[in-house]
Amino acid sequence: MEMTKEEFKKELQQRLKEKYAMDINDASSQELYNVLGSVVKAYYSDAWSNTWKDYLEDGQKQAYYFSIEFLPGKMLKSNLLNMGILETVEAGLADLGVSLDELAQVEQDMALGNGGLGRLASCFMDSIASCGLPGNGNGIRYDYGLFKQRFVDGYQVELPDEWLRNGNTWEVRKESKAVDVLFGGNVYLAEDTDGQLRPVYEGARRLRAVPYDTAVLGYQNHLVNTLRLWSVEIPESEEDHYRSIEDRRAFEDLTAVLYPDDSNERGRQTRLWQEYFFVSAGVQSIIRYYLRLNKPLDVLNEYVAIHINDTHPALCIPEMMRILMDEHGMSWEKAFNVTVKVMSYTNHTIMAEALEKWPVALMKENLPRMYQIIEELDRRFVNELTICYPENPELIQRTRIIQNEQVHMAHLAIICSHSTNGVAKLHSDLLKEVVLHDFYQLFPERFNNKTNGIAQRRWLQLANPKLSKVLDQTIGTTWRKTPGDLKLLQNYVEDQTVLDQLAEAKKSNKQRLASYIEETTGITVSPEAIFDVQIKRLHAYKRQLLNLLHILKLYFDLKDDPKKVQESRLFIFGAKAAPSYTYAKSIIKAINEVANLINNDPDINGRIKVVFLENYNVHLAELIIPAADVSEQISLASKEASGTSNMKLMLNGAITLATLDGANVEIRDAVGDDNVVIFGMTEREVYQYYERQDYVAKDYYDQSPVLQRILNAFVDGTIPNIYFEGREIFDSLLKHNDEYFVLRDFDAYVKAQEKIDGLYRDQHHWQQMSLMNIANAGRFSADDTMMRYAEEIWHIEPVEQYSKKKG
Template sequence: MDDFSITDFASARTAGADALRKRIEHHLVFSFGKDRNAAQLTDWRLALSRAIRDEVVVPWFETTRRVYRQDGKRVYYLSLEFLIGRLLHDATVNLGLEDKARAAMESIGIDYDRVVLDEPDAALGNGGLGRLAACFMDSMASIGLPAYGYGIRYDHGLFRQGFDHGWQTEEAEDWLAQSHVFEFERAEAAIPVGYGGEVVPGSGDSARWNPAETVIAAAYDTPIPGWQGKWVNTLRLWAAQPTRAFELSAFNRGEHVAAATPAILARTISRVLYPDDSTPQGRELRLRQEYFFTAASLRDILRRFEKQYGDLSLLPHKVAIQLNDTHPAIAGPELIRLLVDERGLSFDAAYDIASGCLNYTNHTLMPEALERWSYDLMRHVLPRHIGLIERIDERHASDCAAKGRTISADVRAIDHGEVRMGNLAFIMARRVNGVSALHTELVKQTVFGELNDLHPDRVVNETNGVTPRRWLYSCNPPLRTLLLDTIGDRWISDLEALEAVAPYADDAAFRERFAAAKRDNKRRLSDFIARRSGVAIDPDAMFDVQIKRLHEYKRQLLNILETVALYNEMKRNPAADWTPRVKMFGGKAAPGYQMAKLIIKLINDVAAVVNTDESLDGRLRIVFPANYNVSMAERLIPAANLSEQISTAGMEASGTGNMKFALNGALTIGTLDGANVEIAERVGPENIFIFGLNTGEVAALRGHYNPGEFIENSPRLREVLGQIETGAFSPDDPGRFHQLTDNLRHQDWFMLCADFDAYFDAQRRVDAAWKDPAAWVRSAILNTARSGWFSSDRTIRGYARDIWGADPSA
């Protein structure tokens, strides 16, 4: 498409709401074949989405031209998840078209807010890992950093969560049942990906891999506009397709199911996020997924590089590849394979080039979460790569020996019949980064202690951040309006400018407006909860929120145990001046994670008792709306008064929910874990509620921890466990939760018992603080004002400077 045909198409960004309305009506008719009089809400949403997408194309093309003109280093971000949520409103806001879109839809007679809420969330992620990747894509575009995101275009994502008598149920997401209008299919960019087969030695270091089966990685591009639409990057997602869509000969023989089986098996690779790996088939599918998107992405990167450059030695100077966790860790041997087997380089030359391009973000300190594959499975699925991983281990050992260092088996990529992807990622990386100051230091001391000792300059810290465009400007209109009226709009692209709000914490009129904005959000959330869960909640009660994936280390169980203890105290002293409180939970448990699913059931069973106890007079409510996702977070976070960040110290790498809550004026109750440490430093100890063991105390207690002693010394905890064990919340099945309570009494790896009393006491400090509304709102304002450092713009500038060596354009 030439410049004339693009720029000659009137842009609503310059021509106004009327031009946008005409574009919407054009797409309704000519893109979707609907008459205006017959159009439904979804039809209007699709038409508006296509009109907004039109507005992205011109800056998208211009960004590509600028990237080629500038001839700088490009960043490629490989992530198994991109939890991007809804795209329509996000793009509309970043392009500066929100007011015009509202006016255009109003002129048609359609409510803009209803239109954007009609969009399904893109089912491309699960939790913080995927949402971080989405925030990073927004920030890379907003600061003008040349970047591509690479992931998988899941048909069904994780799953749609429901509850059946309090038990989690899982159904397939159907977000692609409707047209995903923001993407562009790129048939010309399809890439073959092989599995299994045999390896035939070649000359020198090369070999010929003859895969037994091949699937096609089909490319779908979504443009990601940054703030004000000045720069637009690309998210390229791969969908697995068969090399042949249908086996006609088998069909003609009457083998109708067999005729479609190869296509079904190929498409299974991009069917769901995180297939259950409790079976051999599930583990193999997950490995296939990870290789699928990594291999396709690396081929695409090399193709783009070679189109512009002929010298492969330039690759580390022009390409920075970021591995988001260990899922794409196969990138090291795969990039070496492409350079050795297909481009004729020696192994050592390929190793040097690959390790100059690759970087690895670690997201966990738990060894079991650092992926490991059996040697036999890796050899079966990727027979060429297992040999290259062995060569990588040899080269790494040789390099260390040349420096007078010997290595133990603990740092090898292959040991005891396992391929350890964390070690592989570290060995092949130019830089390894943690995601909070505490986490980075623990990475150096624990999971990668010996590797850090061997490579002391490799590990760096880049504390996570969140995009202020989605997580304040877009999701919190009442607070956005107040901030714009008070300090202007600089904070949208420079979040640390929020510091200018701090003096207003002592202004009574500003505190009143801040509180009114929070109550407006709470009222809207109350209406949502009533519709979704059928539970009436008081907007003037404290909204106490814990939203994150269900995992024992995140300690939703600690939260509900304390809630039961509070319930008991309220029953014993009904006339006391109890703080009205709504306990809100949100999150999904992995389908095969039985303990997490049991915790969900316990929360819902306790809710069933508490919410129907009329003696409480509504002063305590528990709600757990099903199917937590980005869109639900955008409702919950602006309305929260208290943010629950209560993980076992030393186990949460960073967190980003903690940042979003503080940014939106919620006070944190939490342990000194992950980024809570840095939040506490910035907001001040008087504006946060810290409790419990710290990382050093957890480590010191670990070897001789006896949870029974803590239970015996805590009458409240002893009472709560006794109630649960005798069926107070499960009279139909008194033994339902014995697995949970037995674990707490005899193992309690996550030290809930040790922290229970401190947590209960911290919650009573919260109650006391709530009783002084002016002081509470003052603290909330200071949380917002001092959260500016937790911007993903700042994080990405740090990556660009410390890891990638890339230059932003803004």
């Protein structure tokens, strides 16, 4: 998108006068940000409109990515980068005495996700557009982000994340595209005048789904896709049904927050309503668009692919069936055939207990038509299996959609789609061999792997301009469009000048993060220390607790021997715990109290510092990741589906300290054993414990004076202010037998950390390892991942390629 610096300055000043009737010097940062956003939108609006028109006119097949979470982060700089005008705008603002970085601080994170699932969806949206692919996102426009995390006396406190308080510059409300969604009531089938059975709805609640569209810009390719987020409103015809405060609140909760507390009946109902709301609205919108192509519905799969990102959007399946049968008179057999060809599903969990299930009674009451269709899907599936496997009733029972008065959403997604993929090689293998083995036996052709990837534009070009500049000077700029070209950096592994430049970029990023830490926490940290980083959702299987036990060991070692040779360490945590996850919140409290203990102990003299940064989000990740020396990826082998922080940290030159879990296996394969530090049990060893059921955590405690001292610290007052939390953690490891094998892996983890210490002492070798990680990170580009989805699952083509073929 061509634009000179002078043209930009003139446009900005003119719009500022039109919008606020003021000059640059009189405007606040918020006002300047709003105006800059409107200028940027004006620049891409034609491309956005033209992209949509081209899709409609060409009838090219499109993919629709359904996800209950999206974590786009801040979009100003990303949009400027993808438009190719980042440097022009930065220079133009500087001429006017304005800092682009300061304006970017004004923008609120679009924190519409909980962690990896939402960030992955946003990376994928960026890559779909940047690969020139026809694809759009579909989700919920939550009034509040997940929550704003604050620490009070070391405890996590959840505050509302009012991300829309000053509006959202990037969204466009599309009232004309609104649709109605029905909930509750009673549904029965009755013959119409043609003798066909049609559903009759009685007493259903009708809500209005209004889309807010956000442009997703491809990287310097003039293609602009759409992320459509749905917000709920009350239709005028339904106003009388929502007179009481309680009714209003129930309606408002529908798109208020992500993952409302499901520990009570009302919370569970809200979650189910949320899932159906954005699914129904999205599928209705897709069908309405498709009908404009004037194509018959029985070839829908030739023009539309719908992707179910985890099980939350699995209601896409019965909703598609409902629309095809109830609204367009298609037979069950044809509707099912079309639906299977349209739908594909990504599984994001290995843990069977995390696979989503809904009580039959709850679904019957709230989504009666959906339940009727699911019940019939289940009945027909059981009948088919009974014919094919009459001798194996156990298989039928294990795989059916409805069992034990619960609807199994993963079963629904697998049975009624044409593709099920895992998100790392290990994960996909475990799905086939263990978690979903029955389904793999039934549908082997449907299972495949698509290892996750990251949008390297954001996580390198935007987050780490210092490193990006070194790369440009060393290997040229082709890596910016073709991440695989980072491989060229391997040619410089013996070049001391390049190694020094990489080290200088890392040091600068560490100084930037150290300044942020001091400003926000008051804790002074040394950029010379090893920055040891664990940033991910707080969950027991991710084993932040293992990290904490090791920190305590280092602390006790230094207390016993202040002269011990040990590299200075800064341990950085960033994580939110789900509001109802009390155990995770106890671990947060414990980490914060250990931090207070160590950071204020004069005997330690700053050789260990522990910092837990509040409110971890995309923007904070962009500060932490470029500064990291060590990437903690220490989940119990077999529990993490993939992980993507491992890829982001690797890309920025951190050394991965990891178990062989998720995509860590592929990171090791990419960089070689000499450039990662691996420890702990393999997934096979974990499953052997499960089979034998002979793990006794207390044996490790009884046999290790080191572990005794560390664990006793949680209950004997050594760590202050954790009387209840310390006991909970102590009991989880010993009384409840350490579900995630923290004690089993502790010694191996300590040895791995000692290896890290030794490697860091040899800075030349450390920089070589860092270089090799950067050079091999192109393998984990979301661009490559999306091209595999496009070719192997969705069967869509890049726009230019399609146009040439058509021409």
